[in-house]
Amino acid sequence: MKLCIIGTGYVGLVSGTCFAEVGHEVVCVDNNPEKVRQLQGGSIPIYEPGLEEMIPRHVREGRLRFTGSIAEGVAGAEVVFIAVPTPPQEDGSVDLSFIEGVAREIAACMTSYKIIVDKSTVPVKTGEKVAETIKRYNRAKVDFDVVSNPEFLREGFAVEDLMKPDRIVIGTLSPRPVAAMKELYAPFNAPIIITDIHSAELIKHAANSFLALKISYINAVSVICEATGANVVEVANGMGLDRRIGRQFLNAGLGFGGSCFPKDLSAFIKISEQLGVDFRLLREVQAVNAAQMDRFVKKIVDTLWVLKDKRLAVLGLAFKQNTDDVRMSPAIELCQRLLKEGASLRVHDPKAMSKAQAVLPPSERVTYVEDMNDVAADCDALVIATEWPQFAQLDLERVRGQLTHPILFDGRNLLDKAEMERLGFVYKSVGR
Numbered sequence: 247m248k249l250c251i252i253g254t255g256y257v258g259l260v261s262g263t264c265f266a267e268v269g270h271e272v273v274c275v276d277n278n279p280e281k282v283r284q285l286q287g288g289s290i291p292i293y294e295p296g297l298e299e300m301i302p303r304h305v306r307e308g309r310l311r312f313t314g315s316i317a318e319g320v321a322g323a324e325v326v327f328i329a330v331p332t333p334p335q336e337d338g339s340v341d342l343s344f345i346e347g348v349a350r351e352i353a354a355c356m357t358s359y360k361i362i363v364d365k366s367t368v369p370v371k372t373g374e375k376v377a378e379t380i381k382r383y384n385r386a387k388v389d390f391d392v393v394s395n396p397e398f399l400r401e402g403f404a405v406e407d408l409m410k411p412d413r414i415v416i417g418t419l420s421p422r423p424v425a426a427m428k429e430l431y432a433p434f435n436a437p438i439i440i441t442d443i444h445s446a447e448l449i450k451h452a453a454n455s456f457l458a459l460k461i462s463y464i465n466a467v468s469v470i471c472e473a474t475g476a477n478v479v480e481v482a483n484g485m486g487l488d489r490r491i492g493r494q495f496l497n498a499g500l501g502f503g504g505s506c507f508p509k510d511l512s513a514f515i516k517i518s519e520q521l522g523v524d525f526r527l528l529r530e531v532q533a534v535n536a537a538q539m540d541r542f543v544k545k546i547v548d549t550l551w552v553l554k555d556k557r558l559a560v561l562g563l564a565f566k567q568n569t570d571d572v573r574m575s576p577a578i579e580l581c582q583r584l585l586k587e588g589a590s591l592r593v594h595d596p597k598a599m600s601k602a603q604a605v606l607p608p609s610e611r612v613t614y615v616e617d618m619n620d621v622a623a624d625c626d627a628l629v630i631a632t633e634w635p636q637f638a639q640l641d642l643e644r645v646r647g648q649l650t651h652p653i654l655f656d657g658r659n660l661l662d663k664a665e666m667e668r669l670g671f672v673y674k675s676v677g678r
């Protein structure tokens with residue numbers, strides 16, 4: 247099928263690439279000319295495993311194109327995806343101006359029947375507004391359908407999640423777009439759920455909020471574990487084997503971050519508020535998440551006492567493993583909190599060092615270190631802030647020799663507690 251994807255962020259770029267991978271013909275549109283030039287030249291603006299190989303191959307074989315023109319993308323497409331950002335506003339609500347702008351542009355150039363699919367995460371009832379806008383601005387008065395098709399990919403595993411999705415949600419009850427969407431997704435061999443448009447929109451906010459709730463739940467349990475001497479990893483393992491609960495998203499740590507969970511929780515709380523409902527449960531999820539960071543900073547301060555003029559090594563800057571994304575990263579927040587306490591930092595991340603420099607500029611008190619095994623040189627303690635699996639392969643004997651005192655704070659429970667104690671570290675993790 248012929249597709250147009252508007253927006254080449256994580257969702258748009260990876261979806262477009264994966265649609266090309268299963269044989270569709272895809273035109274990706276972006277309003278940033280520099281980004282379009284980069285992509286046309288085969289260079290990928292984000293780190294996402296798999297993309298580097300897939301994009302140039304599909305461009306070469308003619309299944310994937312990039313342009314700055316919505317009119318060009320829409321002209322030949324049967325299905326037009328909207329995958330533009332929906333950033334948070336100060337009051338927690340979502341800024342829908344990019345969605346509205348794109349809807350108007352699609353309307354202005356649409357001359358034949360199109361299926362317009364919203365893939366961006368949006369508040370319930372946005373689809374209705376998109377349909378009204380397109381109707382208002384389409385002078386040719388052609389037929390169209392608006393569908394909600396939320397995306398559930400995780401950064402760092404986006405290609406894998408898109409190629410093998412748990413489910414595909416299609417929000418529309420009109421038969422014409424349902425048939426086309428089923429054909430589009432047939433190669434992915436995943437369960438397809440057809441719902442009304444409002445329910446599809448809600449599924450996304452409800453799912454992300456539930457996953458955030460799961461993390462806050464285990465983080466709250468980790469506090470009880472610390473108070474009693476229990477081990478939160480054992481508790482999570484025991485809970486997770488119950489198939490009704492599942493082990494995923496039960497890793498206690500510094501709390502969740504990223505460009506999705508914090509924003510989506512605020513948005514869902516705001517949407518509820520506008521409907522006259524106080525979603526207190528989700529406000530508590532936010533509060534637990536914030537407290538988890540406070541508690542970890544306190545743990546460091548309680549152990550090292552005064553941080554002024556101390557040197558701390560920090561492993562991890564990305565908001566999680568496998569990505570170079572530092573938006574709303576708990577690791578960056580932790581660094582900022584430690585700097586505020588007066589510490590100097592030596593930091594390392596396998597992929598996020600360049601993006602991190604924009605929010606945590608190198609200075610006399612912030613040194614970026616290329617090799618993770620050098621980060622601890624002459625430091626008073628080492629802190630693990632992101633769950634990169636390679637941090638578990640750290641040369642611990644070397645690190646112990648580099649630290650002025652062998653103190654390690656593990657904010658992601660990556661290392662083996664017994665082994666750390668055997669090696670003579672003062673080892674503090676979360677809920678263990």
Ligand code: UGA
Pocket residue numbers: 367397398399400401402454457461494495496497498499500501502503504505506507565566567576633
């Ligand atoms: C999340 C969802 O998992 C995706 O399904 C969704 O499509 C995406 O948001 C989105 O709305 O676009 P993502 O933000 O990429 O994906 O990352 P996650 O893997 O969900 O991790 C989010 C945060 O939770 C990270 O900071 C991670 O470190 C933290 N986390 C995750 C924990 O603290 N504990 C866990 O057990 C799992």
